[in-house]
Amino acid sequence: MAKRHLDSRLLEKLLQGQISPAEVKELAWHLVEVCPDCAQTVEFDGATSADSEVETLPASMAARDGGRQGDDETEISFARVRERLQGTIVLLHQQRVAAPALLKELDAHPIERQRMLVCNKARFWTLPVAELLLDRAWHLGYEEPDRAQTVAELAAEVVDSIGPTSFGDEVLNDLRARSWAYRGNFHRIASDYRSAEEAFKRAEAFHARGTGDLLEQARIFGLRSTLCRALSRFEEARDLLQKAIHI
Numbered sequence: 001m002a003k004r005h006l007d008s009r010l011l012e013k014l015l016q017g018q019i020s021p022a023e024v025k026e027l028a029w030h031l032v033e034v035c036p037d038c039a040q041t042v043e044f045d046g047a048t049s050a051d052s053e054v055e056t057l058p059a060s061m062a063a064r065d066g067g068r069q070g071d072d073e074t075e076i077s078f079a080r081v082r083e084r085l086q087g088t089i090v091l092l093h094q095q096r097v098a099a100p101a102l103l104k105e106l107d108a109h110p111i112e113r114q115r116m117l118v119c120n121k122a123r124f125w126t127l128p129v130a131e132l133l134l135d136r137a138w139h140l141g142y143e144e145p146d147r148a149q150t151v152a153e154l155a156a157e158v159v160d161s162i163g164p165t166s167f168g169d170e171v172l173n174d175l176r177a178r179s180w181a182y183r184g185n186f187h188r189i190a191s192d193y194r195s196a197e198e199a200f201k202r203a204e205a206f207h208a209r210g211t212g213d214l215l216e217q218a219r220i221f222g223l224r225s226t227l228c229r230a231l232s233r234f235e236e237a238r239d240l241l242q243k244a245i246h247i
Contacts, residue, residue: 092127099128103136111150118158127167130158130175137182145186152182170211177206177216185223188230200224218247 102124106114118124133155140148156179159172184199203220210216221244228237 095126096128098123099126099132102126102129103132106154111154114154115157118154119161122161124158125161125163126158127162127171127175130155130162133158134175134178134182137179137186141182141186142189145189149183149186152179152186155179169209173206173210174213174216177203177210178219179203180206181216181220181223184227188223188227191230193227193231196227200227214247218244221247 106117106124109117118129133151137148137151137155140151156176159175159179162172164172180199180203184196184203187193187196187199200220200223207213207216207220221240225237225240225244228234228240
């Protein structure tokens, strides 16, 4: 199953100072949380400090247009990339380290208190907290679908509290899509097929407004196929599963 890798044109926009703050944060999120391969491709270590020595983009990224650029131009300074990304990269690492303790803090309270905390306390408004909640919901799904549903809803409340100014709507919509896909699957497990259909429709709508992440798309196709099988729509289930496999 393929990952959506970074478009080198996005990096070129960054180098030229033509990238928006939301795109910078999307790029940082991709490097830190989504795709270590891309971080390696651009020779970026998110854990390093802002005053590390200057790096360069490799030739594969700098000369994507068939090698038309000369050797000197291939060695594009990566200093500006680091300068734009460093603050967000460091913040994401700090949030990722803090997320397990924040989840443990939530666990000490009943669900209504948890909802109040994630809606009113900014320390919970991070993408790593939302991802940990979604991971927990997924692992609860088959044994405790009702509880899993509640945890997935809590993750969605965290995402909504983060707000688009932090990372842009596209990144947040990826997590909203995942939350709704999980909820659709939990409804399917509980034999609430009408609610499952609605949840998957919402998952697809959010994915269409997201970053285009292929893994999120494959996840939706795969989970929807299980619903179609449950409804005896076997041809549709097969088609969806084939789409998921070929992404």
